Amino acid sequence: MPVRYDEKTKIFTLNTKGSTYAFGVNPGGYLVHLYYGKKLPSTEGVEKLWFRGVYDSLSPQSPYVEDPCFSLDIAPLEFPCSGAGDMRITALSVRGKEGNAVTDLHYKGHRIFDGKPALQGLPATFAKEGEAQSLEIALEDRVTGVTAFLLYTVFENYNAMARSLRLENRGAAPVDLERVYSACLELPGMDFDMVHLHGRWAKENTVARHALHHGLQGIRSRRGMTGPNHNPFLALARQGTAEETGEAYGVSLVYSGNFALDLEVDERGSTRVLAGINPDEFRWRLEPGEGFTAPEAVLVYSDEGLGGMSRTFHKLYLNHLMRSPWAKKKRPLLINSWEAALFDFDDEKLVNFAKAAKELGIEMLVMDDGWFGDRHDDRRALGDWQVNEEKLKGGLSSLIKRVNDLGIKFGIWYEPEMINPDSDLYRAHPDWVVCAPGREKSLSRHQCVLDMTREDVRDNIFGQMCDVISKNNIEYIKWDCNRHISEAASLALPPERQGEFFHRYVLGVYDLMDRLTAAFPHILLENCSSGGGRFDPGMLYYSPQIWASDNTDPIERLTIQFGASMCYPASSLGAHVSACPRTDINTRAAVALWGTFGYELDPYKLTEEEKEAVKAQVADYHKYYDLTHYGDLYRLTAPTENPFLCDWMFVSEDKGEALYTRVIMRRPDKTYQLARLRGLSPDKIYRDEETGELYSGAVLMYGGLDLSARSWQDLGDGTCVVKHFIAQ
Numbered sequence: 190m191p192v193r194y195d196e197k198t199k200i201f202t203l204n205t206k207g208s209t210y211a212f213g214v215n216p217g218g219y220l221v222h223l224y225y226g227k228k229l230p231s232t233e234g235v236e237k238l239w240f241r242g243v244y245d246s247l248s249p250q251s252p253y254v255e256d257p258c259f260s261l262d263i264a265p266l267e268f269p270c271s272g273a274g275d276m277r278i279t280a281l282s283v284r285g286k287e288g289n290a291v292t293d294l295h296y297k298g299h300r301i302f303d304g305k306p307a308l309q310g311l312p313a314t315f316a317k318e319g320e321a322q323s324l325e326i327a328l329e330d331r332v333t334g335v336t337a338f339l340l341y342t343v344f345e346n347y348n349a350m351a352r353s354l355r356l357e358n359r360g361a362a363p364v365d366l367e368r369v370y371s372a373c374l375e376l377p378g379m380d381f382d383m384v385h386l387h388g389r390w391a392k393e394n395t396v397a398r399h400a401l402h403h404g405l406q407g408i409r410s411r412r413g414m415t416g417p418n419h420n421p422f423l424a425l426a427r428q429g430t431a432e433e434t435g436e437a438y439g440v441s442l443v444y445s446g447n448f449a450l451d452l453e454v455d456e457r458g459s460t461r462v463l464a465g466i467n468p469d470e471f472r473w474r475l476e477p478g479e480g481f482t483a484p485e486a487v488l489v490y491s492d493e494g495l496g497g498m499s500r501t502f503h504k505l506y507l508n509h510l511m512r513s514p515w516a517k518k519k520r521p522l523l524i525n526s527w528e529a530a531l532f533d534f535d536d537e538k539l540v541n542f543a544k545a546a547k548e549l550g551i552e553m554l555v556m557d558d559g560w561f562g563d564r565h566d567d568r569r570a571l572g573d574w575q576v577n578e579e580k581l582k583g584g585l586s587s588l589i590k591r592v593n594d595l596g597i598k599f600g601i602w603y604e605p606e607m608i609n610p611d612s613d614l615y616r617a618h619p620d621w622v623v624c625a626p627g628r629e630k631s632l633s634r635h636q637c638v639l640d641m642t643r644e645d646v647r648d649n650i651f652g653q654m655c656d657v658i659s660k661n662n663i664e665y666i667k668w669d670c671n672r673h674i675s676e677a678a679s680l681a682l683p684p685e686r687q688g689e690f691f692h693r694y695v696l697g698v699y700d701l702m703d704r705l706t707a708a709f710p711h712i713l714l715e716n717c718s719s720g721g722g723r724f725d726p727g728m729l730y731y732s733p734q735i736w737a738s739d740n741t742d743p744i745e746r747l748t749i750q751f752g753a754s755m756c757y758p759a760s761s762l763g764a765h766v767s768a769c770p771r772t773d774i775n776t777r778a779a780v781a782l783w784g785t786f787g788y789e790l791d792p793y794k795l796t797e798e799e800k801e802a803v804k805a806q807v808a809d810y811h812k813y814y815d816l817t818h819y820g821d822l823y824r825l826t827a828p829t830e831n832p833f834l835c836d837w838m839f840v841s842e843d844k845g846e847a848l849y850t851r852v853i854m855r856r857p858d859k860t861y862q863l864a865r866l867r868g869l870s871p872d873k874i875y876r877d878e879e880t881g882e883l884y885s886g887a888v889l890m891y892g893g894l895d896l897s898a899r900s901w902q903d904l905g906d907g908t909c910v911v912k913h914f915i916a917q
């Protein structure tokens with residue numbers, strides 16, 4: 190049983206195949222964290238681990254615990270609350286009818302059950318009975334009557350655990366929630382590096398790693414969306430942890446709005462991590478009888494370095510988060526019109542694209558931005574989701590029929606959350622826009638944000654989308670989102686509920702995505718937010734792929750893809766071969782094979798030689814589909830660590846084949862180049878498919894694959910080496 194409770198010691202133990210998480214209920218009814226790390230075959234003595242140093246006279250002594258050494262201010266706590274003695278960052282703060290925000294939760298009871306409940310209105314990992322076991326602990330605040338249900342779900346086969354929280358106001362008066370985090374993780378000591386992903390538009394998901402220091406640190410979003418600036422993921426790597434060795438704790442939040450991953454290293458050098466909704470500009474009124482569900486945080490433990498942590502996230506998210514039928518169904522190889530045509534297309538151009546695509550072996554044409562309303566540039570028409578028949582003469586059905594007749598599937602672009610002031614929708618419903626009364630609205634890319642907190646707004650957009658989708662053979666949708674939220678307020682919410690705006694916005698987006706995917710389950714949904722600006726687990730729940738970046742330069746993409754792979758599986762990474770001249774087309778394809786793979790270029794501008802290359806790439810896409818989509822990723826050399834080259838490989842689960850890729854970013858300083866491969870079976874004999882040479886897995890991993898220069902042309906800027914190894 191992964192979840193156990195010992196009545197005698199009052200200790201909960203949550204075991205996976207390789208990790209143990211333990212905490213207990215102390216005499217005051219507080220949940221005290223004891224241990225998280227490598228699996229403990231026996232937990233004898235684990236109860237002693239609650240002690241993290243003696244408190245001094247400045248720390249309040251709890252009136253509920255007789256032990257003079259106990260203070261909420263120093264004890265490692267499973268779910269720390271504000272105001273009753275803990276002076277560190279806390280997970281919950283509830284302001285009651287007397288106006289103070291003292292919050293003090295005590296244990297009331299628990300239940301252990303098979304499977305995993307869904308989270309109301311929120312994306313979350315899922316598991317059938319037998320795939321996971323859950324623990325729900327009820328805690329009560331005796332003054333306000335607020336009851337908290339902490340939910341833990343243990344994925345035994347993954348070294349992973351999902352956590353969330355539901356609050357219920359069982360008191361007689363309304364309360365205001367001011368901080369609601371989903372999970373707290375207490376790690377002893379501070380000998381950790383924080384690993385996280387930062388970026389900006391066209392530069393998403395750059396890995397950063399730095400040592401923890403005393404005090405507050407962490408990453409947050411206040412943009413209404415997750416944003417490219419910080420991803421809702423971090424890892425705490427014990428100092429010395431490397432790619433394949435050492436301990437790492439991954440924290441990933443299944444949420445697409447204002448998030449916070451906060452850390453505090455206290456004066457004794459103990460580390461607290463909180464994951465949840467950003468408390469800035471958050472306040473939620475909970476009337477008696479009402480409930481509030483916090484988003485899910487996923488924790489992963491690895492003693493196989495950051496690589497082991499990433500592979501756990503990849504498998505868990507592929508099998509237990511990406512709920513689309515397309516998650517594990519072979520996806521069509523697509524060509525997208527954006528970089529080739531921008532807004533300048535008509536039906537003829539698109540049919541011609543489809544013809545050219547067909548000759549190359551491409552399977553789907555995606556018509557990007559510009560097909561609706563009066564949309565000739567990015568200044569107008571968002572919100573008017575009717576087909577522009579001046580551009581698409583004969584209408585959409587006729588265009589799709591012509592494309593389908595060529596044997597090509599058809600996909601379409603939407604930006605459902607947005608509206609241009611120059612649109613019929615805006616002229617009809619100016620109050621549907623996010624805006625603060627009495628203040629000017631800031632535009633971004635000439636657009637405003639629709640108030641997704643409102644059901645009438647969502648109904649309208651959903652209705653408009655259904656109208657087009659239900660009448661046409663659309664098999665793919667790209668859901669874009671090209672601005673963040675300012676003047677955040679809803680004209681439909683009363684003043685005392687304006688603090689709910691940001692979270693309600695995200696719930697509204699989830700509701701719309703839920704409705705869309707339920708109404709059209711056959712459609713492959715790809716998310717996008719000016720590239721990878723909303724690359725988060727919440728979006729993965731609805732769409733099995735997310736456009737990773739508007740930056741399609743293959744060398745730049747390496748940093749972006751290495752970063753995204755910290756948490757997200759290759760099958761979710763939207764990656765296309767574009768017309769970027771920095772490398773030849775084969776290197777562009779080698780990089781795009783790391784992701785969903787597709788094209789983003791004008792097929793008529795390809796040379797004959799490039800067309801032959803594309804046909805070979807299409808064949809490779811099919812040949813390596815299972816390996817890259819379901820295999821294990823090993824990052825060998827990161828582009829942020831080596832100025833000259835980077836390499837990575839995919840290994841099939843049964844270790845029967847592997848695909849190794851090396852990209853030379855700049856001619857290396859050394860001509861002697863040896864790549865030590867990873868993830869193979871040491872005992873198997875592998876054949877290099879290209880040369881026929883045989884190697885044992887051990888030779889390739891411990892000795893290495895010789896990739897030294899044989900002539901001066903070898904190892905040139907922007908070149909690549911791709912090797913397919915097949916076990917004999």
Ligand code: DGJ
Binds near residue numbers: 669739
């Ligand atoms: C931003 C996206 O990232 C692009 O791929 C493209 O769809 C444009 N928006 C269209 O406006």
